[in-house]
Amino acid sequence: MATLPVDERRIIDQFGPHLSGTVSERQGAAADERLVKTHCCFCGQQCGIQLKVRGNDVVGFEPWYDFPFNRGMLCPKGVKRYLQGAHPDRLLTAFRRDASAAGGFSPMPYGEAISRVAAEVSRLQSAHGASSVGVLSGASLTTEKAYLMGKFARVCLRTPYIDYNGRLCMVSAGAGNKKAFGIDRGANPWDDMLGTEVIWAAGSNVAECSPITTNYFWQAREQGAKIIIQDPRITPIARTCDLYLPVKPGRDAALFAGVLQILIERDWLDHAFINAHTSGFDAVAEYCREWTLARTADVTGVPQKSLMQAAEWWGTAKSSFMLHARGIEHHSNGVQNVLGAINLVLATGRIGKPLCGYSTIVGQANGQGGREHGQKCDQLPGWRDISNPEHRKYIAGVWGIDEAELPGPGVD
Known part of the structure; x- marks a missing residue:
């Protein structure tokens, strides 16, 4: 009979408890163990999780059943989330390049590393000006840290060149939202999907990248929703959806325009909403005329029958929910793709109801917070425009500097 190579207690200590274990195994017997409520940091879903802490070490986790978004559920990434704190590959010190050291780097004290960076920044800026130094940050930082990064770049370094990795992530969505709605904000909680008639997801492999969102899809389907998936690849969610639109890469804007043309031809529109809450619809309708059913099918690779079915389901429904992700955004025409999706929503009045x-569907832990609170090249904290004199004056007052000292926008 096979036996464990080490004691079971050691396995639990190293890798955490198994959820099928007993309550005592999951909660542990040590008096100093406690549960700390927090979020999983691996994606934009931000699922709630309770970390099991012993002393100052994270040793396991417990489901957080009362957290409203995931209600205790976690994907494989979330289940392993607690292991990263003590992972042997985690860097615990600064390193200097050292050709004589194994791997080419040797550790150095943080104080020495900070002094060296400060000296090099001062040298570069003295020789080449403040804008010779730039800052690239990340969307996995908390909102507070994102704020500090923006303030550090503009007040301490006096450089306009700050940006974050969201520029390679969902900035097309942010720009599209700003053009269409005047603001870069999420419009709906996921609970709004439950009970809707149609869910359309474009460019998102939700089953593998956002498993908890998939659960919302299934709940909505159990309540009668039809699921439309738009993706060049037959992803797991595409294999199980009600209608699959196999669009050619980069042709999403054409698909949306073709579907909108069908909605216009069949008068599956919300004219009251269009008149009260939109502008420029006539120009969009004129553009869509060239996107006949035959041309749209030829350009996108989606069969005419599927295009008609998508338009009919969306156009005749009383309620619907549109989602998209990086698949339609990471293109040279990503903003146009996003606006195409939004146009279907606005033309049928499917928002604010x-x-x-x-x-x-956000991929990183704090993409929106990273943009809105200082890391985006053209924004100041609180979704303020760095080129707006009133916004500049307000933030300068908060930071205790003269407005003229604030740099302008970075590379757009």
């Missing part, structure tokens, strides 16, 4: 909505 019960069971209706539009949202981007």
Whole structure:
């Protein structure tokens, strides 16, 4: 009979408890163990999780059943989330390049590393000006850290060149939202999907990248929703959806325009909403005329029958929910793709109503916070425009500097 190579207690200590274990195994017997409520940091879903802490070490986790978004559920990434704190590959010190050291780097004290960086920044800026130094940050930082990064770049370094990795992530969605709605914000909570008639997801492999969102899809389907998936690849969610649109890469804007043309031809529109809450619809309708059913099918690779079915389901429904992700955004025409999706929502009045909505499926932990609070090249904290004199004056006052000292926008 096979036996464990080490004691079971050691396995639990190193890798955490198994959820099928007993309550005592999961909660542990040590008096100093406690549960700390927090979020999983691996994607934009931000699922709630309870970390099991012994002393100052994270040794396991417990489901957080009361957290409203995931209600205790976690994907494989979330289940392993607690292991990263003590992972042997985690860097615990600064390193200097050292050709004589194994791997080419040797550790150095943080104080020495900070002094060296400060000296090099001062040398570069003295020789080449403040803008010779730039800052690239990340969307996995908390909102507070994102704020400090923006302030550090503009007040301490006096450089306009700050940006974050969201520029390679969902900035097309942010720009599209700003053009269409005047603001870069999420419009709906996921609960709004439950009870809607149609869910359309474009460019998102939700089953593998956002498993908890998939659960919302299944709950909505159990309540009668039809699922439309738009993706060049037959992803797991595409294999199980009600209608699959196998669009050619980069042709998403054409697909949306073709579907909108069908909605216009069949008069599956919300004219009251269009008149009260939109502008420029006539120009969009004129553009869509060239996107006949035959041409749209030829350009996108989606069969005419599927295009008609998508338009009919979306156009005749009383409620619907549109989502998209990086698949339609990471293109040279990513903003146009996003606006195409939004146009379907606006033309049918499917926002600001019960069971209706539009949202981007965010991939990183704090993409929106990173943009809105200082890391985006053209924004100041609180979604303020760095080129707006009133916004500049306000933030300069908060930071205790003269408005003229604030740099302008970085590379757009």
